[in-house]
Amino acid sequence: MADYRTPLARARGLGAAGNGSKHWIGQRVSALALLVLGLWFVWSLALHSGFDYDAAIAWVRRPHVAVTLLLTVAMGFYHMYLGLRVVIEDYVHQIALKSALLVMVFAGSCLMGVTAIVSVLRIFFGGSVDG
Amino acid sequence: MQERPLSPHIQIYKPQLTSALSIMHRMTGLLLSLGLMGMSLWLIALSTGEKPYALWLTIAGNILVRILLVVWTWSFYYHLCNGVRHLLWDSGHGLEISAVYRSGYLALGASVVLTGLTWLMLAAAG
Numbered sequence: 122m123a124d125y126r127t128p129l130a131r132a133r134g135l136g137a138a139g140n141g142s143k144h145w146i147g148q149r150v151s152a153l154a155l156l157v158l159g160l161w162f163v164w165s166l167a168l169h170s171g172f173d174y175d176a177a178i179a180w181v182r183r184p185h186v187a188v189t190l191l192l193t194v195a196m197g198f199y200h201m202y203l204g205l206r207v208v209i210e211d212y213v214h215q216i217a218l219k220s221a222l223l224v225m226v227f228a229g230s231c232l233m234g235v236t237a238i239v240s241v242l243r244i245f246f247g248g249s250v251d252g
Numbered sequence: 253m254q255e256r257p258l259s260p261h262i263q264i265y266k267p268q269l270t271s272a273l274s275i276m277h278r279m280t281g282l283l284l285s286l287g288l289m290g291m292s293l294w295l296i297a298l299s300t301g302e303k304p305y306a307l308w309l310t311i312a313g314n315i316l317v318r319i320l321l322v323v324w325t326w327s328f329y330y331h332l333c334n335g336v337r338h339l340l341w342d343s344g345h346g347l348e349i350s351a352v353y354r355s356g357y358l359a360l361g362a363s364v365v366l367t368g369l370t371w372l373m374l375a376a377a378g
Contacts, residue, residue, distance in 0.1 A: 149342065152335050162291075163328060167373040172309075174302045181298065194295075197288050204281050237292035240299035 144203060151200040158193040178244060187245040191238060198234035202226060273356050277334045280327035287324040326367040333359035333366075 124131075166172070169180065180186055205226045213219040262271065297308035311317055337355050340346050346355055 149339060152339065156332060156336070159328060159332060163325065163370060167370045167377070169377065171377060174298075174305050177298050177305070181295075190295075194292070197291075201285050201288055205285060208278060208282070233289060233292050237295050240292075240295040243299040244295075 144206075148200065148203045148207075151196050151203070154192070154196045155200055158189065158196055161189055162193050181241060181244045182247075184245075187241055190241050194234060194237045194241065198230050198237075202230040205230075269353060269356050273334060273360070277331060277338075280331040280334075283324060283327040284331055287327065290324070322367065322371060325370055326363055329366040329370075330359065330363035333362045 165180075165186075169176070172180075181190065206223060209219060209222045209226065213222055265271070294308060294312075297304040312321065337346070337359055340355070346352065
């Protein structure tokens with residue numbers, strides 16, 4: 122059967138997806154956010170004297186800590202997802218494996234990120250159970 | 253994908269600070285992905301209760317995990333310092349080769365110093 126499609130129509134969809142700048146800007150904006158949030162998290166742990174159960178719970182329950190922790194987790198997983206995606210796209214060229222890995226990274230980031238967020242909320246709203 | 257000839261690649265070049273720091277940015281990024289999993293597990297354990305949290309503390313107290321925590325701390329600082337280099341380059345600053353080397357040594361040194369300071373604080377806090 123004759124192909125009536127124009128050369129342009131055949132070429133469409135085979136090249137860049139056209140949303141690279143969104144990824145590029147997202148990576149850098151989340152990097153800026155994590156510059157502050159990451160230092161806050163590491164220094165908070167370093168300066169806090171000891172993290173036994175009660176002290177850790179009390180720390181997370183402070184409103185400004187809970188908010189900043191949630192932002193750190195969200196930005197961290199977003200930045201991680203974008204970074205891992207680039208690594209896979211750079212080194213894995215076999216289309217089936219590449220697609221599978223990209224979906225796994227997306228699913229894993231969502232699952233772990235949401236679970237961590239729910240954990241913070243559970244602690245903040247006092248849902249933790251002893252024992 | 254069709255097999256096509258490749259131009260000479262990294263294996264024929266002398267290792268340089270620039271390329272070494274670049275690949276280290278990726279490797280520390282991968283390590284930090286694992287670190288984020290560790291941080292999430294910490295939050296999950298804490299939200300689940302006292303016993304799971306005690307288990308997490310026991311695991312974190314293991315000498316091998318302690319070493320991993322130090323490696324993660326260094327990875328964090330290195331990725332952060334080198335990330336600042338990238339942000340400066342993206343804004344068009346420090347792209348002269350002498351500046352690239354200077355900021356590279358600075359990032360490397362700063363990551364080691366900051367890791368040391370952080371663990372000194374942790375040791376002091378107990």
